[in-house]
Amino acid sequence: MKADFQFTLNGKPQRISAEARRTLLEVLREDLDLTGTKFGCGEGQCRACTVLLDGNPVRSCQTEIAEVEGRNVETIEGLAQNGKLHPVQEAFVKEGAMQCGYCVPGMILATVALLKRNPTPNQTQIVEALNGNICRCCGYVNVFKAVQRAAQPGKEAQ
Numbered sequence: 001m002k003a004d005f006q007f008t009l010n011g012k013p014q015r016i017s018a019e020a021r022r023t024l025l026e027v028l029r030e031d032l033d034l035t036g037t038k039f040g041c042g043e044g045q046c047r048a049c050t051v052l053l054d055g056n057p058v059r060s061c062q063t064e065i066a067e068v069e070g071r072n073v074e075t076i077e078g079l080a081q082n083g084k085l086h087p088v089q090e091a092f093v094k095e096g097a098m099q100c101g102y103c104v105p106g107m108i109l110a111t112v113a114l115l116k117r118n119p120t121p122n123q124t125q126i127v128e129a130l131n132g133n134i135c136r137c138c139g140y141v142n143v144f145k146a147v148q149r150a151a152q153p154g155k156e157a158q
């Protein structure tokens with residue numbers, strides 16, 4: 001049975017009628033056409049589906065739509081402002097931190113959350129924060145450089 005849900009999506013109020021047990025990932029991609037959030041495994045194993053819920057990274061394939069009622073959801077589509085990429089997006093582009101790009105929205109959102117709680121992470125903290133975001137193309141080296149670049153925008157990544 002369908003119910004109405006309201007939450008904030010990328011800074012704007014969102015209202016949707018959906019089955020309470022559908023996942024946030026399904027609703028984003030299928031109902032709202034926000035396909036930047038990726039379906040990887042659908043089983044909680046890859047984090048391609050990462051979005052921010054109240055600022056924290058969550059796996060949207062494991063989050064029922066009912067759980068987001070009244071809360072704040074941010075997806076990759078919400079990061080760029082006024083046609084300008086978010087600094088973390090820019091850092092990923094500058095470091096070429098992608099091959100097929102499928103894992104990148106999740107990596108970027110996990111990085112945004114990391115830098116918010118720790119603006120100057122060391123390498124170990126970066127690896128820990130992105131541990132679980134699986135890249136099937138093995139692009140981790142440039143991803144870690146991109147996170148360093150985003151954390152220190154004035155400096156070249158080492």
Ligand code: FES
Pocket residue numbers: 038039040041042043044045046047048049050059060061062
């Ligand atoms: S699609 Fe959600 S963890 Fe893989």
Ligand code: FES
Pocket residue numbers: 097098099100101102103104134135136137138139
């Ligand atoms: S760039 Fe292809 S999955 Fe990461």
